Ligand code: NAD
């Protein structure tokens with residue numbers, strides 16, 4: 090029986106291993122983590138992450154061929170294949186701070202593997218890492234090898250949160266990079282055999298190590314670039330009276346462009362896009378490629394511009410001040426169908442409004458009050474640490490309250506900001522919301538979920554990203 094151990098029971102480690110266990114009954118899968126609470130949650134009825142379809146998959150194989158454990162050393166030493174799916178955050182201090190990837194957690198996992206291993210192992214990079222990380226890991230392992238043979242593979246993960254299970258069950262591709270030696274090829278084949286239980290052979294791509302590592306960074310950069318491109322166009326739409334949804338549709342109809350990932354928004358969030366592009370920028374700079382670095386950095390700058398632009402619209406349209414005014418924030422997660430708030434645009438928007446002394450009432454169907462308060466108290470880049478290293482009980486900000494539903498959040502508010510595209514925000518009774526708000530009542534739709542015309546008919550002043558502005562907003566221009 091092949092034994093797999095995955096270090097890191099997070100958004101990637103948990104769902105990925107659940108699917109491997111489900112699809113490969115003959116493989117024993119153990120997911121380990123340094124966070125005792127996270128492992129306890131994986132073993133409970135309340136899984137530590139919300140992901141549609143995940144509960145079902147975990148319940149089907151947990152206790153059979155899927156285990157969650159804190160006994161890291163035991164399970165690593167017994168495994169044939171060790172996946173490493175730990176945090177690789179942006180460095181916050183020292184060389185490369187603000188751009189380079191912090192490999193502290195990866196390196197400590199690699200050193201632990203070297204220390205506890207008693208048999209040959211395939212070590213799989215599942216985390217997103219800088220190009221040539223496999224070489225560094227190889228050095229750590231072989232310099233401490235005690236005669237054990239290690240093969241390092243790069244097997245980056247392409248799942249998106251909210252659709253993780255369908256992405257894993259039916260991936261566009263699985264990418265495996267390995268050394269082009271007989272041992273390397275054998276290791277690649279062993280991992281291929283695992284995926285071949287459910288992924289068609291033509292979707293399992295094999296490359297050299299460095300191409301696999303770079304493909305992951307490039308894939309995220311391309312995806313984020315599309316969003317920044319349509320967001321740049323959204324600003325131009327507002328200035329000219331064009332409609333960004335129409336433009337995106339027309340552009341996406343070209344089969345060379347394609348229709349996906351062209352939704353203008355308040356900005357992209359999530360744990361990866363910004364981190365991975367910064368990493369790409371840093372690697373380009375280290376290789377003396379400043380033109381390449383500047384090119385990709387623009388994607389981040391456009392995203393920051395979009396978030397600032399949104400805040401400026403809110404403040405400018407309310408007579409240039411939100412001081413003491415209640416603003417309802419609907420949605421705090423970085424996208425729908427997840428409770429994840431890492432690098433969510435909602436944090437930047439809320440911080441911008443708080444700087445202008447607004448009072449904020451936040452409602453999100455999946456994000457807890459503690460998480461929101463923690464996010465608003467956390468400095469940039471510090472959120473991507475293992476949970477137990479994050480501040481435990483931040484002082485709650487008194488200008489921020491958490492509401493049970495959208496109606497409570499909006500009661501008595503001057504404005505409503507929609508920051509996550511939860512389906513339920515499309516179905517709200519906006520007439521009821523309007524009646525309970527201060528007048529003039531504003532809706533700022535950062536996700537284009539509402540029909541601006543219907544809301545205007547109720548009486549709202551509506552701002553929707555990239556949509557023609559109503560006369561109120563035209564007369565209250567915001568600094569771009
Ligand atoms: P996460 O924070 O949810 O999970 C990482 C886990 O690793 C944490 O539970 C942490 O406690 C644990 N950990 C850290 N150091 C450890 C150690 N030395 N030993 C044991 N456990 C340790 O992060 P994630 O979202 O799962 O991301 C993991 C990696 O996968 C990152 O490199 C990320 O860029 C990449 N990735 C993430 C996604 C995504 O959708 N979240 C998708 C593709 C790739």
Ligand code: UGA
Nearest residue numbers: 246247248249250316350351352354357358359361423424
């Ligand atoms: C992204 C990639 O899509 C995955 O392929 C990748 O594996 C993952 O990053 C990773 O490396 O972590 P994820 O961040 O989970 O997945 O979610 P996305 O669906 O990509 O959305 C990212 C952000 O972009 C969200 O804030 C979303 O609202 C925003 N977005 C997305 C837009 O603003 N417009 C769009 O058209 C699409």
